Amino acid sequence: MHNSIIIDAVPLQTENYRVSRWIFLRTMGVIYLIAFGSLWVQVEGLLGSHGILPVKDFLGAIQKQIGAGERYWLIPSLLWFNASDIALHLLCAGGVFFSLLLILGIAPAAVLFLLWTFYLSLSAVAQDFLGFQWDALLLEAGFLTIFLAPLSLRPLKSADEPPPSRIILWLLRWLLFRLIFSSGVVKLASHDPMWASLTALTVHYQTQPLPTWIGWYAHQLPVWFQKFSCGVMFAVELGIPFLIFGNRRMRLIAAALIAAFQGLIMATGNYCFFNLLTIGLALLLVEDNGWPRRLRRRFSEEGNVRKRGSSRWITLPLAGVILLVSSVQMLGIFRRDLPTPAGFAEVSNLLAPFRSINSYGLFAVMTASRPEIVIEGSQDGITWVPYEFRWKPGDLKKPPGFIEPHQPRLDWQLWFAALSSPVDNPWFLNLCVRLLQGSPQVVALLKDNPFPEKPPRAVRAVLYDYRFTDFVTRRATGQWWRREYKGLYCPPLSLKGDA
Secondary structure, eight states: OOOOOOOOOOOOOOOOOHHHHHHHHHHHHHHHHHHHHHHHTTHHHHHSTTSSSOHHHHHHHHHHHSOHHHHHHHSOOGGGTOOSHHHHHHHHHHHHHHHHHHHHTSSHHHHHHHHHHHHHHHHTTOGGGGOSHHHHHHHHHHHHHHTTSOOOSSOOOGGGSOOOOHHHHHHHHHHHHHHHHHHHHHHHHTTOHHHHTTOTHHHHHHHSSSBOHHHHHHHTSOHHHHHHHHHHHHHHHHHGGGGGGSOHHHHHHHHHHHHHHHHHHHHHBOOTTHHHHHHHHHHTTSOGGGSOHHHHTTSOOTTOSSOOOSOHHHHHHHHHHHHHHHHHHHHHHHOTTOOOOTTHHHHHHHHGGGOOSOOOOSOSSOOOSOEEEEEEEESSSSSOEEOOOSSSSOSTTSOOOOOTTOOOHHHHHHHHHHTSOGGGOHHHHHHHHHHHHTOHHHHTTSSOOSOSSSOOSEEEEEEEEEEEOOHHHHHHHOOSEEEEEEEEEEEEEOOTTTO
16 A cells, blocks of 8 residues: 545635725725715806806807817717706715715625716816816726626625736736836826926925915925935835836735825825825725734625626726727837837727826826915906915915815815916906806805905906914914915906997
């Protein structure tokens, strides 16, 4: 008789991400809830019939210039069927409702498709007000997440959920890589002297669109620490993304460092849901074994070995198109004169209206100063009274506040407008017209109305240079800001007949 050794059959340990997928889907539900809810309270003043950029007027102008088939593709929006104020409210309300369903796990794939469609419908017609990088990021992440979600109509027991598609998981990691890495590359590719000398953070905290009071304190730190912090930032943005494609430990380190980095950004500046969405994407780097045991117990592996997620006949072609377009976009950051594959321009232009394959990169060139627009109204052309905004700097004694995850989109857009001229921002003249008309929907976007009885006969915009104060000045005066008059941004305007 031959001696024999009996070895129990132990299955090979495989990576599993069902816990991470479960957490990520609910995180996406929360982010969509924030995005739609934040927009809902502003939508009529921004895009309504008496708002700054009325959707009805925009679509009407497009309709006169472009044929039916082409305009529906170039401006993919449900608002083509009805562009009323009620329709705007219904899209936002529907987004809030479906976000809650996603958080509850009800029909996740179908709900995610509707959320993506609703947000695209609003983004496609909002022009300046929904053109931020996080709006594009939400659409791209939201589109991919449709194929990550289980194809079920009712909430499944955790143990019955099929494993997530590995292809879609990889595409979401590729999205996270592009987001972080591109942010570092654009700073170097711009040849901006402040980034090159590591001095950008000596001004960043006070010149970013909407800083926080913690940002005021960060601005007071010594120059050597600001340079050190800038170096750490480059290490995170240019080095950490490569850990995304490493082994389990590397991915866990990447997730922790990315989350910590986004937390620091949230502490010093208000970037609405951008940081939360980036952290959400980082959660998908954590394998199920990295989560607490109590949470893992809900996701037994029994009966799930043969279950599949999204069909590969859908996800493989999708991955091919996304990799082609996004890779060429990334290479374009390094050199804009690189030749592109044959037919690439046609494919890219065909997909561009859907805003779901995007290039990224914030603060390529550091804004060294902070020009700030102060809008004023007058009844007699002699005494001018300022309009005070809720969040953007105005009153020198008002401390920078925490607004995130809400985004006051008019306050944000005024930051961009101050860097150019009214000619470059036609919406700004529309804002002035609405203030002259006393539009309740637009005035509601401001902190208060200095002309409650009747609208002003004239409005103008004055430009100031704003800077943070220091400890000595704030103790003596209570001011968080100091400012210097730079001149008129926009001369006095009046409605025809009121001049």
